[in-house]
Amino acid sequence: MSSTLTVTGGAPLKGSVAVRGAKNFVTKAMVASLLGETTSRLRNVPDISDVAVVRGLLELHGVRVSEGAEDGELVLDPADVEVAAVADIDAHAGSSRIPVLFCGPLVHRLGEAFIPDLGGCRIGDRPINYHLDVLRQFGAVVDKRPSGIALSAPRRLRGTRISLPYPSVGTTEQVLLTAVRAEGVTELRNAAVEPEVLDLIAVLQKMGSIISVDTDRVIRIEGVDSLTGYEHRALPDRIEAASWGAAALATGGDVYVEGARQPDMMTFLNTFRKIGGAFDVDDSGIRFMHPGGPLRSIALETDVHPGFMTDWQQPLVVALTQAQGLSILHETVYENRLGFTDALVRMGATIQVYRECLGSTPCRFGAQDFRHSAVVSGPTRLQGADITVPDLRGGFSQLIAALAADGTSRVHGIDLIDRGYEHFAEKLAALGAQAVRDEEPARV
Template structure:
């Protein structure tokens, strides 16, 4: 069993360079299916989700090879099947982007229902609503596989009943080669949606309005190959910012887009953290002033991101006073709370609210990552504690954080990845 072993109790300091955005990469890589020529994607995060979606494309016949640590060459012209029903597909949530890409390119798709983190119901009804509005027939087969097929996709008007990042992106993919214009209303506005639109447009697509709640896509017949660089990861940056604040450290977060981090920076400033903004970096300094409690309400972008909610919960554990988190995106994102309680946190959950009594003494304890961002919260909590914490289920963390051990070590953290066999342990990568 692989675990992270963290000995905390000292402030972080130094610089950390942020990788490409996971949430953009796992949509842009399937989007290459739409292209009629090879593409090169740069600033790819070296994470397990990227490896999975790359292997899925290879299974379908695409030529996918890694040029270097952060660049992929993808030739989709040899794809020989529209079926993606293997265990690899079931292993990641973002595999549903294969539906929109395959439907847009070939007019048919057969994709297994995805897995990934489990923190609430994630229906894809809005995705299917969009596909059907474009003219596709969809069906659920054996409760585990989605089939979609059409003779011709035709531009249409789609109003999303709820703001859905996945549905917005999937409909964008399918509509990119549909005949005529598609209008998506009540669209999500996250930075990775804008990044997907920019990638599609760089290939010759006609997508306008990304970043607003109305997106217009006029279908085109041909998409040409490009070299494209993915945006920095907003949530990875927010995680290291939280960690610096939680340990009362001072770090510089590099290779970022500060505008994407405004909601996170605003909350840290409210707590008393000094944030200095540069062109592509932020300095996060929590070393001088005592931090204050705050309340957080997660919302679709540009509101506070749900993907930074667990990390802030770990931070607020260290701040005296009562803080309240109101989770407005997912129904069941507080599974991690029981793990923080094992460390001595005083947190109670009432429906969508988590009430945190911060400033209580914490102790090291064995904990597990219940999902990707919860795993990041476990690392942050462990860094606060004078003691050694073992974190299991680290495969969740490695889904979305590149070189997490090396990056935290670069900031002075005492963290290592070990392989446990019975009573023995061996450090990996030592």
């Protein structure tokens, strides 16, 4: 079955929604529980499908996962970790790329690990070569098979010196999850330092790890013989918070996002204000508002933290279709992240996508055949249309466009949005949106 949302747009979103823990942290913290010898407790966990996938993978490997006393709390007991059947892993993990991060912890615990073919959003190549190269440097033996990749360690993994060609979040997480129990010291240069990475480091330190983070993107990990479980409350999801902020701006609305945290969102908030949006911050969250009057066009380039996050780009582009003048966008993180704009153009937006780098930020895609820059001309009235969701963030952005558009849109495949946005249909209803969800048979 595939889910469809029928949206009647044109009305401002107004009201309050709450965000819980960041998808990009919570799933990694769940994997980290494999490294401990005692039970872990993770709080502020969102009810999203990616969490369900990781929970299922942990249970396949013998981890007992249960609900805690607090709403949104998971209790993870890794006492009986075991090898899982290849077919079970493959069947369960088809929609997620998270299994690659199981490798280091499983090799430490069991001496072996298996990675099936990996899914995830089709927004770029996102190769696992970095991961495999890192694991080899720790001493893992990588065996490529028709059904996936098997890893083993004839002896204990050993610390190493690693310099990443690009500060990849996933590869940084791989190094952290592998190095904490490797023999000796690991030095990682050009590491990712996103808030979600730092929260994972906080979890690993609670478990008994010794990790230092320098100001020049260098992380040093001193391996230890054993780790315990942890108790931790996940940092809030800054991507979801920004998505609701962009939705408020695009629809001319006023949305309070309970749980949003200013320090993690300062770059987004600066850009939001430059466009003409307004916001108020209090101890419990952030209120995002369209204050009236015209929105302003901007030049925007995505970058690794502390730059403008690539996951903020797509929802904000929808708001830029309502800004006066020409906005220029340069995407430097994922090479195929602008495909979602095709649907916006069908809805009446004026967006031209280019292969050239329209910006000054160093970019890996300039000499390649990728449409990774765009010019958005506005303001333009959007009209309802039939839309098929291409990926998680692009799908939510197209949903924002449907909410801002005149008339009715049918947004197909919104089960992809369930991967990262907790109860989003219910939240839309709380904001006054006219959106009805229904199931349709899967195409054969």
